[in-house]
Structures are given as C-alpha cells and as structure tokens.
Amino acid sequence: MMLKNSFITILLLIILSACNGNKEKKEGSKASANEVAIDSAALEQARLDSIAKEEEAFKLTDENAIEFFFEYSKKHKEDKVKVTTQYGSFIIDLFEETPYHRANFIYLTKKGYFNGTYFHRVVKDFIIQGGNSDEWEIANRRKEIGSYLLPPDTKKGFKHHRGVVSMPSSEVDNPHKFASPYEFFIVCSNPGSYHLDGDFTAFGRVVEGMDVVDKINNLPTDAGEWPLENASMTVEIIE
Template sequence: MTLTRIALSLFFFSVLLISCKESPAKKTTNITETRVEPDTLSKPDALPTPEVEEEEPFKLTEENAIDFFFNYSKTLKEDKVKLTTSFGSIVIQLFDNVPYHKANFIYLTEQGYFNNTYFHRVVKNFIIQGGNADNLETAKKRGQIGRYLLPPDAKKGHKHHRGIVSMPSSEVNNPHKLASPYEFFIVVTKPGSYHLDGSYTPFGKVIEGMDVVDKINQQPVDNGDWPSKNIYILKAEVIK
C-alpha cells in the first residue's frame, strides 16, 4: 500500500468518526408550577353554623288573651294614659278593679297601636269613639297584635258618668257583647249616659282635657257619625 493510499484511508476514517459523533442534546428546562394552597393548619376547622329556628312573633288570640292580660296586669304600676289629639291632649286614669281592660289599654298604648288612629265616631251630646282608622297602617297593626275579644266586666260599680271611658262591644257575631279591645268611647252626656250601665265596661275616666272631648264632640259629621274631617289621635303614651 502506497503512502498516498494510506493517507487517503486515514482521511476517510477521520471523516467517518466525526459524522458518527452524536450532536450534543439540546438542554431543556422543565418548570413545574407550584400551586400555593391556603394554610389550613393556621386556622381551626370551620364549625358548621347551627340552624336557629326563628320563633313566630307573639299574637293575641281568643285562647291566650285572658291569661296574657291577667299576668300582664300584675306587672303594671302605671294607671294613666295621655292622648295627644289634633284638638289637644286628654289624660285618662284607668281603674284598677277592671284588670283585663286596663291591661289591654296600656298594652295597646305601649305597642303604639293608637298612634295615628282617629276619633272615628262622634255622636252629638252622647259620646266620642276612638281607636279605629280606615288606613292600611292600622289594619297592619291589628294583624300583628292579634285578633281577640274581652269579656264584659260591668259589675264593678262604675257608672257611665260624663267623662267615663268605656269599651264598646264587637258588632260581629257577638250575642254576649264581648268587648272590642281596639276601640273605646268617652261619655259626653251631662250628667251621664246611664242606660249603658250593665252592657259595657267602664275602665277609666278623663281627668284632664274634658274641654278637648267637648270640642271633638262639636265637630261636623256625616250621616254615619263619621267626622267630616279626620280627628287624629296623634300619639298615645303611658304616663310613668
């Protein structure tokens, strides 16, 4: 073998080695995303919220009214209520020996029932009657307080003298003349309207503001004894 052939052989062998050598692999970097979870160990395990049953609001009914007012009357120390009307103020002193009717009147006063009601019936030289109104507010208050009647208590020695505050009877299916608890009337007649004795329950008397009662009684009315203009009981409050 000549030197030339030997040289050529070595050249081709070198080329073969170079071509067979692996190219370096391309370096890649795999980035793993790390998700940060809330640190549950730093807080106590959340306790389930206990279910609280909402109590239904208390309402007076035929079944519970007597017991309620019997117990309520034992808590009362006050016996006077002030009515602020659109014609002035009237102060009423309540009788202790008619506890259900006294308690009823104070309870309704404390509930704000009489506020923005009317003296809705005015009979000349006889009575003025209050505690009702033809508005949604009054109807809503009655619905919230409850539906009930009170038994008459007309044998406690109180007569329907002028200035006496008494409770009318309900006119609906009421052969026993049970008292309509949301309304009251004040006697204007001099010296009184004694034909009412025994049928209705006197539970208080006007001690201030009889001149206001007379002024209300003088207001013009329509054929149904409803005043031509509303006569408001703006506010009723228990005198402490």
C-alpha cells in the same frame, strides 16, 4: 475559658427559651379568655334574638288573651295615659278594678297601636269613639297583634258618668257583649249615659282636658257619624 464561655452561652439560651415559653403560655391564656368572652357575648345575643323572635311571633287570640292580660296586669301597673290630638290633649285614669281592660289599653299603647288612629265616631252630646281608621296600616297593626275579644267586666260599680271611658262591644254576632279591644269611647253627655251600664265595661275616666273631648264631640260629621275632619290621636303612658 472556652468551656466557661460555652457554659454561659448554653445557660443564656435556656433562660431565653423559658421566657419565650412563658410568654407563649400567657398569650395563649389571653387568647383563650378573649375567645370565652366572645362566645359568651354571642350566646347572649342569640338568646336576645330568640326572645325578640318569640315576642314578634306571639299573637293574641280568644284562647290566650285572658291568661296573657292576667299576667300582664301584675307586671305592668301603669294607670294613666295622655291622648293628644290636633285639638289638644287630655289625660285618662285607668281603673285598677278592671284589670284586663286596663292591661289591654296599656299593652296596646306600648305597642304604639293607637298612634295615628282616629276618633272615627262622634255623636253630639253622647260619645266620641276612637281607635280605628280607614288606613291599611291600622288594619295591619291589628293583624300583627292578634284577633281577640274581651269579656265584659260590668259588676265593679262603675257607671257611665260624663267623662267615663268604656269599651264598645264587637260588631260580630255577640250576644254576650264581648268587647272590641282596639276601640274605646268617652261619654260626653251630662250627667251621663246610664242606659249603657251593665252592657259595656267602664274601665277609666278623663281626669284632665274634658274641654278637648267636648271640642271633638262638637265636630261636624257625615251621615255615618264620621267627623268630616279626621281627629287623629297619639297615646302615651305618663307617670
């Protein structure tokens, strides 16, 4: 009887030992799977952080702007923006036929560049020009995005009719009329300002809210054509 009891005790100890071993294996496997999941998540976060740093460090220059906007225009097909001011809002349709200038405007809009800039030049019955400001914040935004000019794209047949959106040339020594990409102007004259054709790139047109453009065009200005009341804007992409 004692031998029988001893045998049963030994058998139970063997079974318990096997169960504990299986449990430890399962817990070990579970811990290993969790470690793999944590490592994968960490690697993915590191990858995203690396991409974010690269995008943050990227700056546009005269050397890379055309190539950048060529690729950007293929991936970003948006062609309408809404400009909101304290005088109301208006909608601009951007021309597909001027891809670099369209892509530039979309890129700057997505960067939030135009928000808080002004219509800083108003010439009655001629144009309103926007995209600049006398605030350091706007200058810093330009610095972060980059320093570059865009070549003119004037042979697509677009004329400077009333409501057309065009890009002014840079104020630097610029015999080829390279455009200042951070600014734009809207033709307010009726039926248009056709003496601008061939020198400036028409890349869009106001399709809704031209009455708001006219309100801004009628603002009183100082001797430098800057409105006495700052006409600030926000710009957003719409479907």
